[in-house]
Amino acid sequence: MKENEFVQTNALNIDIRDIMKQIEALAISMEGDEKGYTNNINWSVEIDNDTLVRNTQILHRIWDIPFNRPILHQGKFTIIKYFIKRVIRKMVFWYVGPSFVQQREFNAHIVRTIESMVQTLEHQGDLLRNTELMFENVNKLISQNQLVNESLKKLNSDLETRVFNLESANNINFDYLGFEERYRGAQEHITQKQRQYIQYFDGKTNVVDLGCGRGEMLDLFREYAIAAIGVDSNKTMVDTCRKKGHRVYETDILNFLENSQDEHFDGIYLGQVIEHLTNNQLEYLLRLIFKKLKLQGVMIMETPNPQTLSVFSQAYLLDPTHVVLRHPLTMEYILEDYGFKDIKIIYSSPMPAEYKVSHLFADPQISERMNKWEAILFGNQDYAIVATK
Amino acid sequence: MAYYLRGETAVRLIQLLPTISKNDAVSNHALMIKNELDDLAIENEIIAENIDPALYREAKEIKEYKKKQGDICIYHFSIVSHHVFELLQQFDGVKMMIYHNITPPEYFKKWSGTLYQATSQALKQIRSAKGLFDLVVADSNFNRDDLLSYGFDNVHVIPLRSPLLNLQNRNSDHLEKNRKKNNTILFVGRIAPNKNPESLLRVFYYYQKYFFPDSSLELIGSYHGMEDYLEYLKLLSRHLGLENVAFRGMINTNDLIKAYQSATIFLSMSEHEGFGVPIQEAMHFRLPILALNAGAISETLHTGGLLINEKNYKYIAALANILYKNDELRKVIQEQQKLVIHDKYSIENTSVKRILELLS
Numbered sequence: 001m002k003e004n005e006f007v008q009t010n011a012l013n014i015d016i017r018d019i020m021k022q023i024e025a026l027a028i029s030m031e032g033d034e035k036g037y038t039n040n041i042n043w044s045v046e047i048d049n050d051t052l053v054r055n056t057q058i059l060h061r062i063w064d065i066p067f068n069r070p071i072l073h074q075g076k077f078t079i080i081k082y083f084i085k086r087v088i089r090k091m092v093f094w095y096v097g098p099s100f101v102q103q104r105e106f107n108a109h110i111v112r113t114i115e116s117m118v119q120t121l122e123h124q125g126d127l128l129r130n131t132e133l134m135f136e137n138v139n140k141l142i143s144q145n146q147l148v149n150e151s152l153k154k155l156n157s158d159l160e161t162r163v164f165n166l167e168s169a170n171n172i173n174f175d176y177l178g179f180e181e182r183y184r185g186a187q188e189h190i191t192q193k194q195r196q197y198i199q200y201f202d203g204k205t206n207v208v209d210l211g212c213g214r215g216e217m218l219d220l221f222r223e224y225a226i227a228a229i230g231v232d233s234n235k236t237m238v239d240t241c242r243k244k245g246h247r248v249y250e251t252d253i254l255n256f257l258e259n260s261q262d263e264h265f266d267g268i269y270l271g272q273v274i275e276h277l278t279n280n281q282l283e284y285l286l287r288l289i290f291k292k293l294k295l296q297g298v299m300i301m302e303t304p305n306p307q308t309l310s311v312f313s314q315a316y317l318l319d320p321t322h323v324v325l326r327h328p329l330t331m332e333y334i335l336e337d338y339g340f341k342d343i344k345i346i347y348s349s350p351m352p353a354e355y356k357v358s359h360l361f362a363d364p365q366i367s368e369r370m371n372k373w374e375a376i377l378f379g380n381q382d383y384a385i386v387a388t389k
Numbered sequence: 390m391a392y393y394l395r396g397e398t399a400v401r402l403i404q405l406l407p408t409i410s411k412n413d414a415v416s417n418h419a420l421m422i423k424n425e426l427d428d429l430a431i432e433n434e435i436i437a438e439n440i441d442p443a444l445y446r447e448a449k450e451i452k453e454y455k456k457k458q459g460d461i462c463i464y465h466f467s468i469v470s471h472h473v474f475e476l477l478q479q480f481d482g483v484k485m486m487i488y489h490n491i492t493p494p495e496y497f498k499k500w501s502g503t504l505y506q507a508t509s510q511a512l513k514q515i516r517s518a519k520g521l522f523d524l525v526v527a528d529s530n531f532n533r534d535d536l537l538s539y540g541f542d543n544v545h546v547i548p549l550r551s552p553l554l555n556l557q558n559r560n561s562d563h564l565e566k567n568r569k570k571n572n573t574i575l576f577v578g579r580i581a582p583n584k585n586p587e588s589l590l591r592v593f594y595y596y597q598k599y600f601f602p603d604s605s606l607e608l609i610g611s612y613h614g615m616e617d618y619l620e621y622l623k624l625l626s627r628h629l630g631l632e633n634v635a636f637r638g639m640i641n642t643n644d645l646i647k648a649y650q651s652a653t654i655f656l657s658m659s660e661h662e663g664f665g666v667p668i669q670e671a672m673h674f675r676l677p678i679l680a681l682n683a684g685a686i687s688e689t690l691h692t693g694g695l696l697i698n699e700k701n702y703k704y705i706a707a708l709a710n711i712l713y714k715n716d717e718l719r720k721v722i723q724e725q726q727k728l729v730i731h732d733k734y735s736i737e738n739t740s741v742k743r744i745l746e747l748l749s
Contacts, residue, residue: 011692011725026707036594036702
């Protein structure tokens with residue numbers, strides 16, 4: 001036996017080594033082509049619809065075996081052949097006939113069964129295709145929905161950012177109590193200024209000081225035995241008031257009013273508050289106040305007086321949380337519009353005497369003009385507006 | 390004819406097999422034995438469980454068998470059988486088994502539950518049958534070793550002889566020219582995984598693509614019960630882009646002879662072969678053979694062709710190319726085939742007489 005790793009033969013007269021050399025030489029051309037080794041063939045019994053239909057058509061054609069085939073007669077002795085064939089047929093009919101009929105019946109049933117199976121298959125195929133289409137659509141919808149959701153989310157977060165930016169555009173964080181201490185002026189001075197408003201709260205039993213700050217007005221209320229509470233959103237302010245023994249709520253004043261009963265208060269005081277509000281906020285606040293005040297209840301709002309030009313260079317610009325100064329005549333008009341009665345404007349904080357120059361002029365004409373100038377330039381720093389429901 | 394008698398009594402020989410059908414190696418063997426016994430005027434019968442309608446004359450059903458004193462039984466074993474095996478057990482005369490091999494069930498696991506079951510049960514049955522027979526014959530050394538592993542001993546080896554070997558073979562220059570013109574690779578055998586037709590396609594891929602675009606591959610053999618596997622092979626063939634591949638199924642003897650006579654190379658990639666009748670037939674028709682060295686192939690082929698030790702498809706394709714082109718090599722192989730058929734598979738060596746000698 002001649003053996004080689006790959007090929008061998010039991011015949012002695014064959015040169016296996018030479019053959020092997022030739023094989024190796026020939027195999028070079030096939031190097032790298034591994035297709036012959038491919039194994040990843042997805043094999044499954046496929047029902048090819050065309051073949052199925054074609055075969056069914058053939059079945060329809062051939063199931064009905066002709067029983068009385070014409071007798072073919074050719075060549076010599078045709079009549080005899082024909083006769084013999086007829087005789088044979090007649091002779092075997094009693095035996096073959098019934099089986100034949102049965103066979104035909106069987107064939108017919110088979111064909112019918114197969115036909116209905118093919119139809120069922122087709123129907124199911126349609127159903128399957130429809131279902132696939134539906135799935136496709138549903139998948140499309142799902143992915144679209146995901147896209148919409150994503151863009152909505154993005155929009156939402158954009159909006160949140162914008163709202164936050166808008167809301168905080170005018171915000172500034174600093175020690176407001178310290179600021180007040182330094183620039184608002186001594187508490188006694190303020191108390192003194194505010195004392196003139198006490199008369200309007202005379203006899204009131206349920207007063208609230210909205211934006212009570214360091215509690216100067218609350219001190220006065222207590223002094224005059226007027227029951228009053230305070231509201232401020234600044235925690236240090238609230239703490240200061242509480243230390244003095246006042247009842248103070250730490251919350252936003254709009255929020256406080258929203259949560260109060262209607263016609264609950266008979267007196268509301270707002271000292272240096274409305275200049276911190278936007279138009280919207282002011283309108284909302286005034287309407288809320290009107291709602292929460294009892295009939296005959298009084299409201300006093302103190303605010304810097306924009307009729308005096310020096311207020312702009314001092315009070316207005318000094319406090320960075322100021323939004324806009326309210327003209328007393330505007331306020332008067334708005335309050336009237338919203339239903340308040342008995343509106344009255346009280347000017348306070350007159351100009352210090354050292355700023356006065358009019359008396360230095362001997363000429364009464366100049367002196368009088370200077371007086372007017374002084375009033376414009378250095379008039380009353382604040383005003384309060386008093387209104388009744 | 391005392392030679393064929395036991396003592397003074399005339400014997401009757403009963404061949405038992407599960408299924409008898411046309412163009413099946415085991416059936417052919419039984420029929421050949423029958424013919425020879427008929428020629429020797431020895432009374433004999435073939436009894437089978439399933440009979441191909443074409444063979445109703447040659448075989449009888451179990452119920453037709455009438456017991457007779459002194460009946461000798463030859464049982465052909467290749468697949469599981471129930472009724473025939475029962476009949477065998479009732480025999481009280483001499484019992485002989487001719488073993489034709491059982492295909493390992495694993496080959497059928499993926500493709501045919503029926504054959505998987507049948508072969509699995511056959512393995513159990515053969516183990517249980519040891520001791521049942523007075524004589525055991527295998528048709529190849531490979532099958533003898535199989536039987537030894539099942540616990541049989543004293544196994545005689547008598548090779549098969551295909552009935553086609555009795556037919557005249559004309560190998561002329563004209564025929565050889567025709568073979569080369571056709572450039573056809575032939576395989577004969579059932580379409581079954583153990584015969585490994587898949588590898589034939591893979592080898593043919595390289596053969597057709599790199600050497601002979603006009604070449605063709607012919608597979609002859611029944612695919613009954615293996616329809617799915619056939620579909621798979623067709624798919625593989627399409628996947629590989631092969632052209633001129635024909636699964637011819639079962640064909641009649643004349644066409645089979647024509648196929649042997651007109652093909653260029655017989656290529657067997659079979660992985661499990663108990664004997665390899667088509668190898669013998671191809672040799673008879675002087676068709677040069679390339680065969681994977683598996684099972685009984687080497688002993689059946691003897692010197693009549695080239696054996697392949699490795700499933701290297703490219704090398705096999707190259708070797709086929711050489712076998713196509715090298716006329717001298719073809720001639721040498723064809724001469725060897727003549728010798729093998731003449732010596733190894735002579736009528737004397739394979740004849741029923743040898744079986745009868747054992748029985749007497």
